[in-house]
Amino acid sequence: MAKKLNILMFSGEYDKALAAMILANTARQIGVDVTMFFAFWGLCLLRNHGNNDMEGKSFYEKLFSAMTPKGPEDLPLSKMNFSGIGKAMMLEMMDENETPTLSDFFNGAIKKGVKFYACKLSMEVMGIDKDELIPEVEVMNAQQYLEDALEADVQLFI
Amino acid sequence: MAKKLNILMFSGEYDKALAAMILANTARQIGVDVTMFFAFWGLCLLRNHGNNDMEGKSFYEKLFSAMTPKGPEDLPLSKMNFSGIGKAMMLEMMDENETPTLSDFFNGAIKKGVKFYACKLSMEVMGIDKDELIPEVEVMNAQQYLEDALEADVQLFI
Amino acid sequence: MAKKLNILMFSGEYDKALAAMILANTARQIGVDVTMFFAFWGLCLLRNHGNNDMEGKSFYEKLFSAMTPKGPEDLPLSKMNFSGIGKAMMLEMMDENETPTLSDFFNGAIKKGVKFYACKLSMEVMGIDKDELIPEVEVMNAQQYLEDALEADVQLFI
Numbered sequence: 001m002a003k004k005l006n007i008l009m010f011s012g013e014y015d016k017a018l019a020a021m022i023l024a025n026t027a028r029q030i031g032v033d034v035t036m037f038f039a040f041w042g043l044c045l046l047r048n049h050g051n052n053d054m055e056g057k058s059f060y061e062k063l064f065s066a067m068t069p070k071g072p073e074d075l076p077l078s079k080m081n082f083s084g085i086g087k088a089m090m091l092e093m094m095d096e097n098e099t100p101t102l103s104d105f106f107n108g109a110i111k112k113g114v115k116f117y118a119c120k121l122s123m124e125v126m127g128i129d130k131d132e133l134i135p136e137v138e139v140m141n142a143q144q145y146l147e148d149a150l151e152a153d154v155q156l157f158i
Numbered sequence: 159m160a161k162k163l164n165i166l167m168f169s170g171e172y173d174k175a176l177a178a179m180i181l182a183n184t185a186r187q188i189g190v191d192v193t194m195f196f197a198f199w200g201l202c203l204l205r206n207h208g209n210n211d212m213e214g215k216s217f218y219e220k221l222f223s224a225m226t227p228k229g230p231e232d233l234p235l236s237k238m239n240f241s242g243i244g245k246a247m248m249l250e251m252m253d254e255n256e257t258p259t260l261s262d263f264f265n266g267a268i269k270k271g272v273k274f275y276a277c278k279l280s281m282e283v284m285g286i287d288k289d290e291l292i293p294e295v296e297v298m299n300a301q302q303y304l305e306d307a308l309e310a311d312v313q314l315f316i
Numbered sequence: 317m318a319k320k321l322n323i324l325m326f327s328g329e330y331d332k333a334l335a336a337m338i339l340a341n342t343a344r345q346i347g348v349d350v351t352m353f354f355a356f357w358g359l360c361l362l363r364n365h366g367n368n369d370m371e372g373k374s375f376y377e378k379l380f381s382a383m384t385p386k387g388p389e390d391l392p393l394s395k396m397n398f399s400g401i402g403k404a405m406m407l408e409m410m411d412e413n414e415t416p417t418l419s420d421f422f423n424g425a426i427k428k429g430v431k432f433y434a435c436k437l438s439m440e441v442m443g444i445d446k447d448e449l450i451p452e453v454e455v456m457n458a459q460q461y462l463e464d465a466l467e468a469d470v471q472l473f474i
Contacts, residue, residue, distance in 0.1 A: 166335075166472070168331075168332065168335055168474075170395065197335060198331055198334075198335060199331075199394075199395055216409070216412055218405050218408050218409045218412065219409060219412075221405065222405065222409065225396065226396075279338065279415065282413050282415070283406075283409050283410050283413050283415055284409065285409065300338050300339060300342040301342050301345070301346060303339075304321070304339065304342055304343055304346065304348065304470075305346070307470045308319050308348070308469050308470060310470075313470045313471070313472065314472075315472040315473060315474050
């Protein structure tokens with residue numbers, strides 16, 4: 001039976017998401033099953049830039065939706081972001097070394113069969129609908145996350 | 159034998175504490191034993207608002223005590239706190255969706271038998287006495303935490 | 317066979333590094349094997365203050381090298397750093413309690429046989445050479461980290 005990696009993606013930051021996605025891609029390359037559960041700020045990573053559906057959102061939900069990152073490339077750095085200057089620098093450095101971007105790792109993870117789940121409660125609180133997320137995502141609650149984590153060999157909270 | 163979840167609660171932020179408490183409550187609901195070890199900023203979560211005992215504290219310990227959050231509802235957000243505006247917004251959104259507050263999940267965890275431990279070294283460094291913490295807490299050192307974590311099925315550093 | 321603790325040290329902050337190092341030292345004291353994999357900001361913890369080799373670095377790599385912490389004692393706090401005031405306060409409080417510093421725990425970990433690995437990709441992106449790191453470190457890639465983590469009893473992302 002294949003080994004399993006389970007990642008709870010709580011953070012909505014470029015560098016932490018990059019770390020998580022590199023681990024997810026690497027795990028698939030050595031035949032390890034990967035489940036990623038996106039909660040709170042991590043949900044921002046799953047947002048589908050084009051589908052920002054304001055209809056049916058409350059005032060706060062609209063505000064929140066407008067203020068938070070819309071997809072992987074929109075995320076700030078966790079440190080030294082400096083209004084985006086630090087992130088631009090990081091991206092240049094990655095480019096100099098021909099390192100794939102977060103979106104590349106993200107798409108790679110989808111192709112390699114990493115399973116993406118969005119946290120039901122986080123979606124409800126933030127007023128995010130399933131059609132605002134990328135189509136590869138399924139919705140899961142905390143209990144389902146835990147049941148999956150209990151079966152995994154490695155669990156990380158990122 | 160029951161499965162075990164072990165959480166090292168390092169962070170002192172409302173959103174991260176909420177994630178941890180939701181997991182702790184959910185785990186108990188499916189019969190999983192839960193140990194939470196509160197260290198560093200996580201200790202702020204265990205402070206008992208009324209019992210802020212300045213006697214016997216050094217100058218720095220008094221200053222530190224005055225500057226850090228006193229209990230769950232006093233914690234800031236990890237992102238977009240904006241001097242509390244972001245947190246107020248988050249609380250409104252939770253209220254709109256009838257999501258329990260952090261204190262509700264906290265009290266739920268206590269009722270459901272989640273075991274709370276405060277890190278001995280963190281208490282010493284921060285000058286926090288046991289009687290400044292909620293009565294349900296026991297004091298534990300790093301070795302005891304590790305021994306518990308080694309027996310657990312899932313370990314998370316939050 | 318000895319139990320194993322595996323820490324992915326992503327953060328470059330004094331308090332989080334302190335938590336990781338206390339766990340690593342404690343684990344060795346009870347006969348648990350410890351692997352620490354330093355990636356992204358965590359790499360700053362391994363920098364050897366004297367060996368800041370600017371030769372061969374690109375413009376961004378030089379800038380990045382100058383802007384990031386150079387070794388354990390140079391790290392900021394994750395919270396309440398206040399341009400270093402919060403950290404100075406924390407260090408005073410640790411001193412009052414005769415708590416060892418991060419460097420002490422760091423050196424203790426080396427002496428006790430904690431295995432230190434630097435993330436290959438992070439080094440490439442940040443333009444950090446092996447001779448800029450402390451000599452006790454070996455270079456490892458994400459796959460080697462994962463293989464080690466899969467064999468461990470406790471895995472933490474810090």
